[in-house]
Every structure is written in structure tokens, then in C-alpha cells.
Amino acid sequence: DADVTQTPRNRITKTGKRIMLECSQTKGHDRMYWYRQDPGLGLRLIYYSFDVKDINKGEISDGYSVSRQAQAKFSLSLESAIPNQTALYFCATSDFPGRDGADTQYFGPGTRLTVL
């Protein structure tokens, strides 16, 4: 969805490096999420933010940190990258509470990260 953008789209880095993945959205949604997808598996939640002052850990937050710089921006950092953090990373937004209380999530195009 072009309303949710992620940079970079691909990144190769080395073990021990600090990496930042950025997400921007023009949907005006308060809620933003970072997910990780490993090959052949579903997505797992890393961190989520319900507004600028609200940050919450997800299922697999160890080794990651986030920053919500503004309603439209949510960044994910790997403090010291390791090879098992090689994965596809997705940012998402949610319009909750949408029509009829719906919580529909909209995903960015993903960032493919390789840690050597």
C-alpha cells in the first residue's frame, strides 16, 4: 500500500552493526506496528505503538528498539545485528477504531534485511 512506505527496501549488513529501518505513513492512523517474517512462516509482532507517547513490546522484542518520532513515523532499530535477525520486516498501521469498531491493518512493502 503506497500510503505506508518503508526504507530501505533491501539492506545487507554485518554482525554487530547498528541498523535502523524507517516507516512512514500518510493514512493519519494513530496505531503503528513492526513485524518480522521468517522464510515460510507467518508474521510475528516486534513492537507496536498506539500513539506517539505509547510504545509496547510485542512477541519478539529482544534485540530491537523503536522510536515513534511523530504520528506518521515509526522506526525500528537493531542495536547490534546478528545473523538470526535476517528476515523480512514489515511496518503496518491500523485505523482502529474504524467503521463498526473494525481494526484493519495496512502493511508497507517490507524491508529485506540480511545480516552476514
Add this chain to the structure above:
Amino acid sequence: GIQVEQSPPDLILQEGANSTLRCNFSDSVNNLQWFHQNPWGQLINLFYIPSGTKQNGRLSATTVATERYSLLYISSSQTTDSGVYFCAVERRAGNMLTFGGGTRLMVKP
């Protein structure tokens, strides 16, 4: 936490065939979504369907919340339907989505 199981894990169809994908979940939910991940990795939201039935073109979905399952129907499949279909649920709307393992669909011309 809540468990989400999808079946079948893999499916190969001839173009024009119909198919049914299933999602079972272990607890009551207030949110269920179906997503399609295309071969380039893009995730597209297909349906928000915590209960009832919805249709969008050749796709339709039904969730029977009391029996804890949802079905995604694809009719007259096309090669562009190929990819992975994910079901994701939340116990309470506005909480956190838990994804199933996906059904990998390949539609052959």
C-alpha cells in the same frame, strides 16, 4: 497465547479451479483478517471478518466465530492469485494480531 492453524499448508490449482482455505483458532476473537502475500512479498488486506460472510469479486470469506474457524473461498482462480494467504486474529479488537502459518497457493496456467 491464541493458536492459529491454517490448512492446507500448500495448494496447487489449475487456472479456473475453485478452492477453500481454512483457518482454525483456539480462542474467541473479536478481529479476524485475511491477507494475501504476493510473490514479491507485498501483503494485501483481503477481508476484515470477525463474523459473518463477505464477498469481493471472486473472493469470499465466512467466519463462524462460535465454532472458531474461518474459510476463504477463491473461485475461478487465476495465476495472479498465487502467493501465500494468511489468516490473523485478535482476542480483542485493537489489541495484537496473531498470524497463522499461511497457505501457499500456486495457480498454474
